[in-house]
Amino acid sequence: xxxxxxxxxxxxxxxxxxxxxxxxxxxxxxxxxxxxxxxxxxxxxxxxxxxxxxxxxxxxxxxxxxxxxxxxxxxxxxxxxxxxxxxxxxxxxxxxxxxxxxxxxxxxxxxxxxxxxxxxxxxxxxxxxxxxxxxxxxxxxxxxxxxxxxxxxxxxxxxxxxxxxxxxxxxxxxxxxxxxxxxxxxxxxxxxxxxxxxxxxxxxxxxxxxxxxxxxxxxxxxxx
Amino acid sequence: xxxxxxxxxxxxxxxxxxxxxxxxxxxxxxxxxxxxxxxxxxxxxxxxxxxxxxxxxxxxxxxxxxxxxxxxxxxxxxxxxxxxxxxxxxxxxxxxxxxxxxxxxxxxxxxxxxxxxxxxxxxxxxxxxxxxxxxxxxxxxxxxxxxxxxxxxxxxxxxxxxxxxxxxxxxxxxxxxxxxxxxxxxxxxxxxxxxxxxxxxxxxxxxxxxxxxxxxxxxxxxxx
Numbered sequence: 001x002x003x004x005x006x007x008x009x010x011x012x013x014x015x016x017x018x019x020x021x022x023x024x025x026x027x028x029x030x031x032x033x034x035x036x037x038x039x040x041x042x043x044x045x046x047x048x049x050x051x052x053x054x055x056x057x058x059x060x061x062x063x064x065x066x067x068x069x070x071x072x073x074x075x076x077x078x079x080x081x082x083x084x085x086x087x088x089x090x091x092x093x094x095x096x097x098x099x100x101x102x103x104x105x106x107x108x109x110x111x112x113x114x115x116x117x118x119x120x121x122x123x124x125x126x127x128x129x130x131x132x133x134x135x136x137x138x139x140x141x142x143x144x145x146x147x148x149x150x151x152x153x154x155x156x157x158x159x160x161x162x163x164x165x166x167x168x169x170x171x172x173x174x175x176x177x178x179x180x181x182x183x184x185x186x187x188x189x190x191x192x193x194x195x196x197x198x199x200x201x202x203x204x205x206x207x208x209x210x211x212x213x214x215x216x217x218x219x220x221x222x223x224x
Numbered sequence: 225x226x227x228x229x230x231x232x233x234x235x236x237x238x239x240x241x242x243x244x245x246x247x248x249x250x251x252x253x254x255x256x257x258x259x260x261x262x263x264x265x266x267x268x269x270x271x272x273x274x275x276x277x278x279x280x281x282x283x284x285x286x287x288x289x290x291x292x293x294x295x296x297x298x299x300x301x302x303x304x305x306x307x308x309x310x311x312x313x314x315x316x317x318x319x320x321x322x323x324x325x326x327x328x329x330x331x332x333x334x335x336x337x338x339x340x341x342x343x344x345x346x347x348x349x350x351x352x353x354x355x356x357x358x359x360x361x362x363x364x365x366x367x368x369x370x371x372x373x374x375x376x377x378x379x380x381x382x383x384x385x386x387x388x389x390x391x392x393x394x395x396x397x398x399x400x401x402x403x404x405x406x407x408x409x410x411x412x413x414x415x416x417x418x419x420x421x422x423x424x425x426x427x428x429x430x431x432x433x434x435x436x437x438x439x440x441x442x443x444x445x446x447x448x
Contacts, residue, residue: 010281018253019415022246022281026388029242029279033304041280050274050284055253056265057234057246060274060282080257131416164250165417191243192355192387192428194420204416 001180005038008107009071009099012045012061013092015081018053020109023168024075027187031175034190035183044068046091054080065095074103078110078130078163086115087140093119105157107174109167113160117141125155130163131204149205151196162202169196225404229262232331233295233323236269236285237316239305242277244333247392248299251411255399258414259407268292270315278304289319298327302334302354302387310339311364317343329381331398333391337384341365349379354387355428373429375420386426393420 008028010021031037045051048064063069076096086092093115100106100121108116113129114137116122123143128150130137138146147153152161152170154177161170172195176184181197188195232252234245255261269275272288287293300320310316317339324330324345332340337353338361340346347367352374354361362370371377376385376394378401385394396419400408405421412419 017250018246019250022242022279025279025281026241026243029277029281032280033278043281053253054257055246055249056256057249057253057267058284058286060284062282132414163414163416165415189428189431190356190387191389193389194418194427196418203418204413207413 002178003038005040006073006104006178007040007042007069007071008073008075009068009103010041010043010075011077011096012043012051012059013081013089014051014085015054015079016051016059016077017079017110017164018055018057018059019164020077020079020112020167021053021059023165024077024107024109024171026191027168027171027175028075030187030190031179031183035186037179037183042068042071046089046095065091071099072103073105073107074099075107076109076112076115077167078108078112078114082111082115086112087118097121103157105159105174107159107171109161109170110163111137113137114140116158117144122158122160125158126153127155127158127160128153128162129160131202131207132163149202150199151202152199154199162204166202168193169199172197173199226402227262229264230297230328230402231264231266231293231295232297232299233292233327234265234267234299235301235320236267236275236283237305237313238275238309239278239303240275240283240301241303241334241388242279242281242283243388244301244303244336244391245277245283247389248301248331248333248395250415251392251395251399252299254411254414255403255407259410261403261407266292266295270313270319289315295323296327297329297331298323299331300333300336300339301391302332302336302338306335306339310336311342321345327381329383329398331395332382332384333394334385334387335361337361338364340382341368346382349382350377351379351382351384352377352386353384355426355431356387373426374423375426376423378423386428390426392417393423396421397423
């Protein structure tokens with residue numbers, strides 16, 4: 001248990017995934033709301049204001065890259081836009097590059113690990129990512145020690161998760177590591193969420209989505 | 225499987241829960257994005273624009289009550305504001321009252337069932353709600369057949385769920401009922417979500433949050 005103050009800088013970019021973003025913030029935000037811990041969330045994007053997800057639904061960012069206050073935890077969602085609006089956006093990459101050395105933790109959901117891998121900050125580190133797009137993601141970090149079979153992976157201050165929903169398990173893991181397991185359990189129970197608390201338990205890494213679902217009529221590129 | 229077109233009217237109000245809202249929309253939105261089904265999401269609130277959740281994070285609503293287009297599924301989140309900004313807001317209650325008879329389905333997450341119960345539309349129907357606030361919720365619907373031990377409950381066109389995360393299981397249940405189980409499985413697998421597909425399996429209804437967590441230092445009112 002720590003009495004340190006954490007300010008979570010929650011990054012938005014176009015075509016992010018709303019569950020990557022709001023699922024993790026729900027649990028992080030509950031630490032203040034429900035458990036009186038000194039944790040604050042600030043929402044940040046390149047220009048501030050409204051950003052559209054892939055789900056016909058939008059979040060609002062209170063701060064832009066130019067006016068955001070200090071924060072000490074960086075939260076990055078994944079989503080369909082992780083290449084076009086993440087890796088291929090030099091302004092966003094500069095922002096991430098500037099803040100990673102300054103923050104105490106970097107929490108990456110789903111394909112956010114590809115964005116950070118591209119900066120080089122994950123070189124030599126263990127990390128995971130979305131399982132459907134895993135073969136694409138690893139191309140952005142040839143020097144990262146990628147672990148496919150993992151719900152989430154911790155290496156120092158870097159937390160990476162599997163796809164979408166795995167981010168919720170990961171932030172509960174972060175809460176457990178930083179504040180203690182009982183805080184993670186309280187957060188999950190209060191939200192009636194069944195926390196997969198074992199980062200090595202990953203039901204999805206061996207799944208061939210196309211074969212198993214029988215209906216997904218596309219396959220994301222697995223070519224570098 | 226149906227080829228019917230569904231337009232989901234996703235309602236926002238102040239102090240809603242972001243996981244109630246974005247978790248369900250994530251799966252509903254994926255039906256179009258990932259599975260080419262004819263499902264559209266529209267975000268609606270009393271005045272349109274930005275609405276703040278309890279988690280220091282905000283969503284954007286594209287339409288107001290006055291200018292929203294037709295929809296045939298009403299999605300209502302719960303959240304801390306369900307009484308003050310829901311039940312006690314006559315404009316919102318009028319909007320819900322107007323649309324419930326017109327839509328084909330009403331999907332209620334968490335304490336949203338209390339809002340709809342207050343309208344009388346759930347009278348004589350089976351329904352469930354958030355487990356921590358269950359004793360409060362039931363006061364708003366004395367003629368509802370409340371079922372505490374349930375992850376979600378279906379009665380005709382009315383779908384109600386347990387707290388927060390249970391909403392994701394419920395909408396996957398709705399997807400299964402309307403389109404077929406393989407579509408629900410595809411949606412959950414692609415988001416790396418372990419779907420609790422049994423509505424009767426509820427790990428939280430018997431839990432005393434105060435005792436089990438050991439740290440939640442408040443107890444929501446259970447008095448009518």
